[in-house]
Amino acid sequence: MAIVPRRQPSALVSNGLSVATTALNVAGAATDAVPIAKQILNSAAHISAVAEKIQKKREAMYTLVEKADIYATQIDISVAGRVPDASLKRRLERLYSVFLKIEALVSHNAGSKKHPMIRLWQTVITKPIRAETLVVELDREIQLFEAWIQLSLVVDDTARAIAADARYDGQIRLLRDCDIEKRKIIMQCATDEGTVTWASARVDGELMVIRYLESSSIVKRDENVVAGVSLQQRAPYIDYLENIKRLSTVLNSHPHIVQLYGRHVQGPTAVFRSGIFSLASQFYIMTAEESCGGNVTAKRLRLAYKILDAVFHLEEAHGLVWVGKTAVVDENGEPRIGLFDDIVQADPEQLPPRFPQIYFDILLWFDSRRREETGIVEQVHDCSLHARITEQLRGGTETGRLRQVWAIIRQEQLFVSYNKTVFPIISGKCSLSQEMIARAQLHFEATAMKDVLKPIDAYLRYVLAGGCASLSSAVRVATST
Incomplete structure (x- = not known):
């Protein structure tokens, strides 16, 4: 809590008095011709010395009042928002006792009814060091108060850190x-x-x-x-x-x-x-x-x-x-x-785990239609079943068993039901990054290689392979009798 001194005109006056006193003393010592002149010079030197003391006491009073004003403001800022404990109360009480002494000194000098010269003489002669003593005492108490505040801040920070640690277990x-x-x-x-x-x-x-x-x-x-x-x-x-x-x-x-x-x-x-x-x-x-x-x-x-x-x-x-x-x-x-x-x-x-059902839930069942019909198998449902089986026989690699089954049932009169799932064509760009889409497709392919792909898995591969580009409709067919 450093004090920034204010430049006072009284300081110039004090310096001038000091120079004048010195000059008069020198002149009095050098004068031997006329005794009375020497006495006048000595008297003037004494007056100048007394005036110098008076001015210094005034400066001490100015400094005391100025410091009291600044320190009081700083104390108020320092304790704002704090809940005073016993230690803080003791420190403030010591400061308050100093301020009471300053108040008493200032009130005594300002309120006395004696002649101004007498009041000034008593202040200088009878209480020569009162203001200076109070300045020193005030500075000491403020230094102790400031040290207490700094220590209190450290303690508060430590307490907060301990409280924060108590709220966490690692991360x-x-x-x-x-x-x-x-x-x-x-x-x-x-x-x-x-x-x-x-x-x-x-x-x-x-x-x-x-x-x-x-x-x-x-x-x-x-x-x-x-x-x-x-x-x-x-x-x-x-x-x-x-x-x-x-x-x-x-x-x-x-x-x-x-x-x-x-x-x-x-x-x-x-x-x-x-x-x-x-x-x-x-x-x-x-x-x-x-x-x-x-x-x-x-x-x-x-x-x-x-x-x-x-x-x-x-x-x-x-x-x-x-x-x-x-x-x-x-x-x-x-x-x-x-x-x-x-x-x-x-x-x-x-x-490895089977390909999760969640992907079928997301991509398969949201546009699925079930149809049922009894008739010649290759003719039912407007020959849709025949067309799908023909497509699978043409493009598949393991079609031997399917070909045998189809040869047996194609001319039979049976009850046939099938589910048709269509994933519509998507136009426009996807809001996901191409890197994410590529990682997703890579994981699907890596997982699919660990398992035997069924037609439903092939359907998912077809849907995911589009990468949010235009997709042809994909159809899944199941038959039952």
């Missing part, structure tokens, strides 16, 4: 019940330990997903949300959390894979950054849009590309495998996979 948040506002159940899964529940929750002002375990003896399950997950392949929870931790850093994360946000201070409860809506709800919205004349073909294709790219990221960058069957979406329709304990370590000794 994830530590949460208590009061931090979590549970909302709607998304999914439940029956296990030997109890029922695992995934529910939407508001945490730190954001919508996330909380996963918690309830004892079988107290849980009230919704069978509509339990059945869909009970049979899925699930990773051991501890292993799953470790896998998700790896995927929750800035460098390792993917926008379409869930991230671990925090865990409860007690028990296995965890919170994830994830969508809170089921994929089925997104399909429902798309179906509603289609019924109103909207074109959601590109939306479905983008959805498939994003999930394929996320799975590619898991396998290529981290040696992990997604074994799930469904995904969740956020309020913007963006998908995320990996919420339901379904990210596991890749095991070369195990057979």
